[in-house]
Amino acid sequence: MAVYTDVLCPFCGCICDDIVVEVGEDGKITKVKGACAIGRSKIMGHDRMESPAIREDGELRDCSYDEAIKRAAEILADARRPLLYGWSSTVCETDRAGVELAVEIGAIIDNTASVCHGPSILAIQDVGLPSCTLGQIRNRADIVIYWGSNPVFAHPNHMKRYSYLSKGRFTPGGKKDRKMVVVDVRETKSAKLADLFVKVRPGGDFLVFSALRAILRGHEDVVPDEVAGVEKKDLLSLAEMIKNANFIITFFGMGVTHSGARHNNIANAIEFTRAAHLHTKATIMPMRGHYNVNGFNQVCTWLLGYPFSIDLSQGYPWYNPGETGAVDVLVHGECDAALIISSDPASHFPADAVRHLARIPVIQIDPYPNPTTEFADVVIPSAICGVEAEGSVYRMDSVPLRVRKIVDSKFMADEEIIRRILEEVRAIKEKEGE
Amino acid sequence: MAELLIKNGVVFDPINGVKGEKMDICIRDGKIVESLHDEHGARVIDASGCVVMPGGVDAHAHIAGGKVNAGRLLRPEDGRRGLEPKRGVCKPCTGYSVPNTWATGYRYAKMGYTFVMEPAMPPLTARHTHEELVDTPIIDKAALPLIDNNWMTLQYVRDENYEMLSAYVAWMIRATRGYGIKIVNPGGTEAWGFAKNCGLDDPVPHWDVTPADIIRALAHANERYEMPHSIHVHGNMLGHPGNYETTLRTFDVVKGISASMQRQTMHTTHIQFFCYGGTSWKDFESKADEIAKYVNENEHITIDLGSIILGDTTTMTADGPMEYTLYRLTGRKWTNHDVELETGAGIVPFLYSSRNPVHSVQWTIGLELALLIKNPWKVVLSTDHPNAGPFIGYPILISMLMSKKRRDEVMKEVHPAVFDRSSLASIDRELDFHEIAIITRASAAKILGLHNHGKGHLGVGADADVAIYGISHEESDAGAVQRAFLNAKYTIKCGEIVVKDGEIVATPEGRTFYVEPECEESLMNEVMKDIERLFKEYYTVSLSNYPVQDVYTPHPYVIKAPMSG
Amino acid sequence: MGGVRVILISGRTLEQGTNLENKLSDEYMNATAVCELSERELEKLGLKGDGTERVRVRTSAGEIVVAAKKGEGYPEGVAFIPMGPWANAVVNGNTKGSGMPFFKGIEAEIEPTDDEIPSIYDLMRRYKE
Numbered sequence A: 001m002a003v004y005t006d007v008l009c010p011f012c013g014c015i016c017d018d019i020v021v022e023v024g025e026d027g028k029i030t031k032v033k034g035a036c037a038i039g040r041s042k043i044m045g046h047d048r049m050e051s052p053a054i055r056e057d058g059e060l061r062d063c064s065y066d067e068a069i070k071r072a073a074e075i076l077a078d079a080r081r082p083l084l085y086g087w088s089s090t091v092c093e094t095d096r097a098g099v100e101l102a103v104e105i106g107a108i109i110d111n112t113a114s115v116c117h118g119p120s121i122l123a124i125q126d127v128g129l130p131s132c133t134l135g136q137i138r139n140r141a142d143i144v145i146y147w148g149s150n151p152v153f154a155h156p157n158h159m160k161r162y163s164y165l166s167k168g169r170f171t172p173g174g175k176k177d178r179k180m181v182v183v184d185v186r187e188t189k190s191a192k193l194a195d196l197f198v199k200v201r202p203g204g205d206f207l208v209f210s211a212l213r214a215i216l217r218g219h220e221d222v223v224p225d226e227v228a229g230v231e232k233k234d235l236l237s238l239a240e241m242i243k244n245a246n247f248i249i250t251f252f253g254m255g256v257t258h259s260g261a262r263h264n265n266i267a268n269a270i271e272f273t274r275a276a277h278l279h280t281k282a283t284i285m286p287m288r289g290h291y292n293v294n295g296f297n298q299v300c301t302w303l304l305g306y307p308f309s310i311d312l313s314q315g316y317p318w319y320n321p322g323e324t325g326a327v328d329v330l331v332h333g334e335c336d337a338a339l340i341i342s343s344d345p346a347s348h349f350p351a352d353a354v355r356h357l358a359r360i361p362v363i364q365i366d367p368y369p370n371p372t373t374e375f376a377d378v379v380i381p382s383a384i385c386g387v388e389a390e391g392s393v394y395r396m397d398s399v400p401l402r403v404r405k406i407v408d409s410k411f412m413a414d415e416e417i418i419r420r421i422l423e424e425v426r427a428i429k430e431k432e433g434e
Numbered sequence B: 001m002a003e004l005l006i007k008n009g010v011v012f013d014p015i016n017g018v019k020g021e022k023m024d025i026c027i028r029d030g031k032i033v034e035s036l037h038d039e040h041g042a043r044v045i046d047a048s049g050c051v052v053m054p055g056g057v058d059a060h061a062h063i064a065g066g067k068v069n070a071g072r073l074l075r076p077e078d079g080r081r082g083l084e085p086k087r088g089v090c091k092p093c094t095g096y097s098v099p100n101t102w103a104t105g106y107r108y109a110k111m112g113y114t115f116v117m118e119p120a121m122p123p124l125t126a127r128h129t130h131e132e133l134v135d136t137p138i139i140d141k142a143a144l145p146l147i148d149n150n151w152m153t154l155q156y157v158r159d160e161n162y163e164m165l166s167a168y169v170a171w172m173i174r175a176t177r178g179y180g181i182k183i184v185n186p187g188g189t190e191a192w193g194f195a196k197n198c199g200l201d202d203p204v205p206h207w208d209v210t211p212a213d214i215i216r217a218l219a220h221a222n223e224r225y226e227m228p229h230s231i232h233v234h235g236n237m238l239g240h241p242g243n244y245e246t247t248l249r250t251f252d253v254v255k256g257i258s259a260s261m262q263r264q265t266m267h268t269t270h271i272q273f274f275c276y277g278g279t280s281w282k283d284f285e286s287k288a289d290e291i292a293k294y295v296n297e298n299e300h301i302t303i304d305l306g307s308i309i310l311g312d313t314t315t316m317t318a319d320g321p322m323e324y325t326l327y328r329l330t331g332r333k334w335t336n337h338d339v340e341l342e343t344g345a346g347i348v349p350f351l352y353s354s355r356n357p358v359h360s361v362q363w364t365i366g367l368e369l370a371l372l373i374k375n376p377w378k379v380v381l382s383t384d385h386p387n388a389g390p391f392i393g394y395p396i397l398i399s400m401l402m403s404k405k406r407r408d409e410v411m412k413e414v415h416p417a418v419f420d421r422s423s424l425a426s427i428d429r430e431l432d433f434h435e436i437a438i439i440t441r442a443s444a445a446k447i448l449g450l451h452n453h454g455k456g457h458l459g460v461g462a463d464a465d466v467a468i469y470g471i472s473h474e475e476s477d478a479g480a481v482q483r484a485f486l487n488a489k490y491t492i493k494c495g496e497i498v499v500k501d502g503e504i505v506a507t508p509e510g511r512t513f514y515v516e517p518e519c520e521e522s523l524m525n526e527v528m529k530d531i532e533r534l535f536k537e538y539y540t541v542s543l544s545n546y547p548v549q550d551v552y553t554p555h556p557y558v559i560k561a562p563m564s565g
Numbered sequence C: 001m002g003g004v005r006v007i008l009i010s011g012r013t014l015e016q017g018t019n020l021e022n023k024l025s026d027e028y029m030n031a032t033a034v035c036e037l038s039e040r041e042l043e044k045l046g047l048k049g050d051g052t053e054r055v056r057v058r059t060s061a062g063e064i065v066v067a068a069k070k071g072e073g074y075p076e077g078v079a080f081i082p083m084g085p086w087a088n089a090v091v092n093g094n095t096k097g098s099g100m101p102f103f104k105g106i107e108a109e110i111e112p113t114d115d116e117i118p119s120i121y122d123l124m125r126r127y128k129e
């Protein structure tokens, strides 16, 4: 038996890096310690896609990696407006190869950020982001606000490792030295743990941020007695708490990015943080979901200048989410082929987008079968990054880490699959050029 | 590898005392050689009528890492200012002040530059810096880790435990694959963790040390090893009116410390931002003369300019409080990213306007410094890219330093405050090609200690990094100078022609240079105990996941730095 | 029996997350093909909310049958479906120029039904038609 310590969890944006994994004589993982339930189930693994396959007469037929890769390259080389989507549950090395592929074929490349924290990025581009790494929270924060995010479910170790329940230099008492505030439309599990729960009417976040901004900037007179279901006196006492704090952090989730004003919501959340900064140290951070959703945004930004939703059809990167986002090009019926990697748009995109995806040739690269497999024309199983393949990943606070390879696998790594498709595409183009 | 002969060029190679002589350069296997094996088989470049220099060396430009990328992300509007489609061997380019990594490599190569120092690597995110450096084509590069606001540093300085400090510094430089010690607003960035700042002689909140203590201790730690470079300092109070006095006192902090190598003991960076007189923006004035006087009278200090390019740019620094001040001043978008136990970062877009009196005076200061400091070996051309302007503005600065006429023309266009709050109008000095070759490659290489490793000169054994500019050594027209330095006729990188007639023709991967200070084992074991505790109690990553792994430096060039005798 | 009008939101749950990479399983279906309703809404619909009854959820984008369950902590007039293919069957794809569909704050009508919940395969088959 082999024991691996300080293993990194490749599931959510927390990327816990103190996990212990035991591997039996047969090379199979037998035990996972220190991970939350979601992380443990990811690392332990389950039903895989067993073989590469190509759809023929409506049925998937098993084939070799070579054949599947070749077919994938043909589809992409043929396409006039291909979409390359996913990229968040894989390592940065894959993403870099993906960007090269997108440049080569003039594709639209996008990651899952466009349906989770895309609006956050748009807001950052409007006003900036006063933020920090998670260790600043651990060591300094005396007020922790979770706004429209439910860490107990989505990021189970977050509070323990990085925020409310952790202990640091200026917060040696852990939760005794902090106050936790949850703002949400419903009383979530996380809300039950909070020192203060503020219940907002659905879609009312924008108004509540505005009211807090007004109070923090000394204009409480303009705030009405009740704002989106929250009483003014509660807002005043929250503002007072903030003014007297040493360090506040607002972690926000999809409760804010998905509702009502979306990117305007986030811009307002950031403006609220700037207002709080007039009184104290104030920071704000998106609760990124997939472990490397941020990594793709980082890679794309340094290689192509923009974080997501990039159209390369003109030879240069064109960035205009709302026009060049994955959902948009699908709903508008624009793209004529798609490569989906480590993602499942069939489950996570709205019906209109899925309908178009079902009509066009789809290549799927993933360790697991999922609803997208149901209409994929080429499926290519891959090794699980962080368990069977190594690589760079970026935590929700942009700390770069390297996930490890713990066990061997018969499956090809994502990066190699993409690089081989790229080679094949180049070969096809060269032939056509002759 | 095939041989290469550069014939008939007028060569400026200051490190080897070559001042504009017509001579041939022979190249084989990526190096400069005495003579060729086979003159007839060699590829020949006719450099008649051209100026030939070693490849440019940039001692200070923010080109890679978390902060730079946050700047790109923050400013899609800047991205659109530099769009170029993929073409030939080139990938697509974006950005003006915050170009993508591909553009960064191409644009430097086109200017004849072959080495760039990324001067601010947060240790915790060093992997990110290296990932971007790897994706920056053609040029060689290195990065300086920030080691001055680290809790371990503060603790050892407070306890006056300089032995342990030197071991910690060695561990940090190795763990991050860094090149030396970077200091940015020592103490102030730590204080910024609670939204405070501090001055050179103020105690750092919670720490009972002063920034001056930190600088002095780190200078000592640096000189315990045969480090190629000195401490690289961005001091306290950057950008504040009246800060020149702090700057002079900062210079004095390391006076008397002896260097372990033949070089300065402190490189003070983007000094333009530290030369301000007055008590507010209203009576703001240039004190470049005072700073130049000190540098002229003392041998332990070198500087780079941080000279301003008028127009819109993106400011970014580990000096979090400074960026906050700038944000409050401009009301523009503001990103801040403090890094646990170590450092911070702030980013604010900024417009240096020729209509603004302060900006106009700031613009004169970088030029004043370059002209008032007598010895060009103490000076490196820089814009603190992108803080004072993007690096592609270097040719503009070169043309102004070489032409009084050009300066006078521009002074008429900017705010008239420049005539009574700066001495620029009264300076007649014009730099020649030899002096330009010093401040754009030779001095930078010497100050960074890279001349011992094949950079910044064309002596036998040096890297065959050569820039050939299509301009006569007698040309004095500023426009012609600017054009020639923006698009080299040829750039040769390690013997390979990468630029021809101003176009990229090859995109080899560059190397990453890093230093390995060699600390005694027993001392290292001792310091590891403290480091282990630090990670357990305060960091949010495990110690074993912290050091940068081999894969992040696929083309390494390692410089060993033994303990100094 | 009449329906109720609600504001529908979708979002993460622990069970949804645990089965995120196991989407063809029954566990995933049990975790995500459900609509959580407040006590008031259940009352109006005449349902117990023990997970055995079913409701039809209708929005401008389409309709879907899912299990009905009592949710905790919801204000009146709010219903919740965990993110996933069942929720997305009623999410509108118009991003209004933002790139982001409206996953939350959707106006919906909910009524009891005896129809079966479509399996994931049924759902995907619908898209192929």
Ligand code: SF4
Pocket: A009, A010, A011, A012, A013, A014, A015, A016, A034, A035, A036, A037, A038, A039, A040, A155, A156, A157, A158
């Ligand atoms: S909190 Fe996230 S990273 Fe940590 S173990 Fe759970 S799923 Fe993995």
Ligand SMILES: [Zn+2]
Pocket: B060, B062, B119, B269, B270, B317, B384, B387
């Ligand atoms: Zn700098």
